[in-house]
Amino acid sequence: MREPISRRGLLGAGTLGVGGLLLAGCDKLNQNPAVRGFLASAEDAHRASQRLIAGGALAKEFTEAEMSPKFRANGSLTAAGNSEWEQHLATDFAQWQLRVDGLVLRPLDLSLAALKGMAQRSQITRHDCVEGWSAIGKWQGPQLGPILKAASLLPAARYLIMHCADKYSGKPYYESIDLIDGFHPQTILAHTMNGQPLTVEHGAPLRLRVERQLGYKQAKYLMRIEARASLDGLYGGKGGFWEDHSGYPWYAGV
Numbered sequence: 475m476r477e478p479i480s481r482r483g484l485l486g487a488g489t490l491g492v493g494g495l496l497l498a499g500c501d502k503l504n505q506n507p508a509v510r511g512f513l514a515s516a517e518d519a520h521r522a523s524q525r526l527i528a529g530g531a532l533a534k535e536f537t538e539a540e541m542s543p544k545f546r547a548n549g550s551l552t553a554a555g556n557s558e559w560e561q562h563l564a565t566d567f568a569q570w571q572l573r574v575d576g577l578v579l580r581p582l583d584l585s586l587a588a589l590k591g592m593a594q595r596s597q598i599t600r601h602d603c604v605e606g607w608s609a610i611g612k613w614q615g616p617q618l619g620p621i622l623k624a625a626s627l628l629p630a631a632r633y634l635i636m637h638c639a640d641k642y643s644g645k646p647y648y649e650s651i652d653l654i655d656g657f658h659p660q661t662i663l664a665h666t667m668n669g670q671p672l673t674v675e676h677g678a679p680l681r682l683r684v685e686r687q688l689g690y691k692q693a694k695y696l697m698r699i700e701a702r703a704s705l706d707g708l709y710g711g712k713g714g715f716w717e718d719h720s721g722y723p724w725y726a727g728v
């Protein structure tokens with residue numbers, strides 16, 4: 475199910491400089507006014523140029539034979555304590571819906587059936603946790619990009635907040651990514667892991683896979699994706715649980 479990346483801008487990422495990439499056009503991204511705004515803003519110029527050098531580069535993908543026999547679970551191992559999530563677990567997530575809202579034209583409520591009915595991507599990737607372990611697993615779900623398109627991001631949207639059902643050490647877990655990762659082909663909402671429905675310990679019913687970043691960005695127990703203009707005023711303001719509480723970097727490139 476791996477898709478060839480055919481856009482010139484993405485293919486050229488290894489050889490073109492930042493200017494070349496902009497000219498060659500990462501077409502889809504540059505057409506998005508929010509991404510253009512992001513790239514144009516001076517305060518983000520440095521980060522933007524770093525991201526453009528990485529460009530549309532894909533995280534390495536592996537073969538079935540390379541999959542880890544055991545994929546450790548880490549962080550929260552359940553969202554029990556959240557009564558809404560507990561009720562959904564008790565009914566096998568039949569009534570569960572992912573909310574997509576914030577700076578969008580059309581807020582969405584997507585059931586698991588709806589997410590499974592969309593075009594699926596499957597990828598075998600390596601998960602790297604800052605605590606010093608890695609595991610190779612297979613993930614399946616719809617790409618986030620088409621979901622964002624369906625919701626139609628407003629021009630001011632620059633961040634996508636992943637709101638999770640669990641608390642870790644008593645505080646709500648959340649994460650955020652920018653639109654470059656939001657529209658990256660390997661950014662998927664995974665409902666299936668190693669060919670089985672996502673288990674509770676790995677984040678049932680749905681988690682983010684944003685494959686060019688470290689483990690703590692891979693938000694489990696997803697409930698809501700909120701498009702925002704800024705991270706200010708959201709929890710600790712640094713864009714994620716570990717960013718707020720331990721000073722881990724917001725962009726956690728592998």
Ligand SMILES: Nc1nc2c(c(=O)[nH]1)N[C@H]1C(S)=C(S)[C@@H](COP(=O)(O)O)O[C@H]1N2
Pocket residue numbers: 545546547548549550602603604638639640642647648675676677689690691692693694695
């Ligand atoms: N909602 C939520 N997502 C989370 C965490 C968490 O505690 N809560 N821990 C993160 C960390 S640090 C890692 S390494 C991975 C672990 O994913 P796994 O349990 O599938 O191995 O989930 C990440 N996503």
Ligand SMILES: [Mo]
Pocket residue numbers: 548602603604605689690
């Ligand atoms: Mo982690």
